[in-house]
Amino acid sequence: MRKRKFSRSSSLFKRVRRAIPLASQTFSKSHLQYIQGQAPLFITRGKGAYVWDVDGNKYLDLVNALLPIVLGYQYPRVDKAIKAQLKKGILFSLASPLEYKLAEKLTRLIPAAEMVRFGKNGSDATAGAVRLARAITKRDHILACGYHGWQDWYIGLNPRNAGVPDAVKNLVHRFEYNNIKSLRALFRRYKGKVAGVIMEPMSVEEPRGDFLQDVKKLAHKEGALLIFDEIVTGFRFALGGAEEYFGVVPDLACFGKSMANGMPISVVVGKEKHMKHMEDIFFSFTFGGECLSLAAALATIEEIEKKRVIPHLWRIGRMLKEGTHELLEKHGLHDFIELKGLPPWHIVAIRPAAGFSDLEIKSFIQREMLQRGVLWTGSHNMSFSHGEKEVRMVLNAYDKTFRALQDALRFRTLRSGLGGKPIQGNYNVRAV
Numbered sequence: 001m002r003k004r005k006f007s008r009s010s011s012l013f014k015r016v017r018r019a020i021p022l023a024s025q026t027f028s029k030s031h032l033q034y035i036q037g038q039a040p041l042f043i044t045r046g047k048g049a050y051v052w053d054v055d056g057n058k059y060l061d062l063v064n065a066l067l068p069i070v071l072g073y074q075y076p077r078v079d080k081a082i083k084a085q086l087k088k089g090i091l092f093s094l095a096s097p098l099e100y101k102l103a104e105k106l107t108r109l110i111p112a113a114e115m116v117r118f119g120k121n122g123s124d125a126t127a128g129a130v131r132l133a134r135a136i137t138k139r140d141h142i143l144a145c146g147y148h149g150w151q152d153w154y155i156g157l158n159p160r161n162a163g164v165p166d167a168v169k170n171l172v173h174r175f176e177y178n179n180i181k182s183l184r185a186l187f188r189r190y191k192g193k194v195a196g197v198i199m200e201p202m203s204v205e206e207p208r209g210d211f212l213q214d215v216k217k218l219a220h221k222e223g224a225l226l227i228f229d230e231i232v233t234g235f236r237f238a239l240g241g242a243e244e245y246f247g248v249v250p251d252l253a254c255f256g257k258s259m260a261n262g263m264p265i266s267v268v269v270g271k272e273k274h275m276k277h278m279e280d281i282f283f284s285f286t287f288g289g290e291c292l293s294l295a296a297a298l299a300t301i302e303e304i305e306k307k308r309v310i311p312h313l314w315r316i317g318r319m320l321k322e323g324t325h326e327l328l329e330k331h332g333l334h335d336f337i338e339l340k341g342l343p344p345w346h347i348v349a350i351r352p353a354a355g356f357s358d359l360e361i362k363s364f365i366q367r368e369m370l371q372r373g374v375l376w377t378g379s380h381n382m383s384f385s386h387g388e389k390e391v392r393m394v395l396n397a398y399d400k401t402f403r404a405l406q407d408a409l410r411f412r413t414l415r416s417g418l419g420g421k422p423i424q425g426n427y428n429v430r431a432v
Ligand SMILES: Cc1ncc(COP(=O)(O)O)c(C=O)c1O
Pocket: 121, 122, 123, 124, 126, 146, 147, 148, 149, 150, 200, 229, 230, 231, 232, 256, 257, 428
């Protein structure tokens, strides 16, 4: 195996960090998620399932830009739609009919969607839905379960919450997934004050029994709105998101990430009786309705429908999930490494073992996977460009990586052999 070098990534990182704090725009794409000096930090291009870094190394990408790349990089049909729109213009001084075309499609596909409003980031959609729930109910408190973006209303629940006023932090409270009692306790504590319950309908844990139905019933009994954050589950679990997959329809829902194969667009959807109050609140921005993203979303969703992309994500994801699990068993690692989540998006969950921390073990796996040509941060973000060949390639890399891990644990060389500072944690505190 030719040893991959990251010298350009490392030197560029030093320069970029002088101009850009973090040297990235996103925590999960930054050096904090990669083993220091042993990983690429900048990508120059992507095609299909593969990306190339600034040192010229090629990788099979399991990250897919944190999930938006649902079809693949430079996907012909989507790129063609973007180029065709580019010839007409990017952004106009009035609304474009494309907004209506996409809105009609979404109202046809998503169970909760009778009306829709677009944003750019997932955080626009969740912040808009929360503001709407507050405006409709004339209440202030929000009960949340999952990760919902970078805005003040939510970030009080995240350990990295400097800069958020206490008055705002005190209005949001976390309940536990699959623990209806934790939600009930919060409703008791903030009786008559809760505007909405916002949750990822599923993150990496599956709903037990009637958990989602029970949340909906309880929220409605207490006069609060139920908001599903489908930023991850949307256009992956089913065309209509987790609400279609689990058969529980919320009052409002937020979609983003996978809806435009990488172009920046998100959407708040909901029942007409709620969404019409969007006209009363402030939800408005210069780049709302930007046309390249609308055209990309239409092409992406049409392609997902036509090519039966979602069954593919399930099938190929299941192959990878099951194959990885078999290899963990083969190498005796399954006691502390397991796969959690559903096939279209699942994670490799690691617990500390043999005196090494979870992040040290994760760093070791990452270094070995990168050396074998897989861009890896501990999740399997499946795309339509991942075929059986790609799954075989990942499993082959895991087989060798797990064997090396087994040795590093047995001979206690894991820490000394890392070759760089380990990964420094994840800032998206999820529903686990
Ligand atoms: C479930 C969920 N909600 C909301 C967001 C925020 O989306 P964005 O980063 O596009 O603002 C994310 C981002 O990872 C997410 O995973």
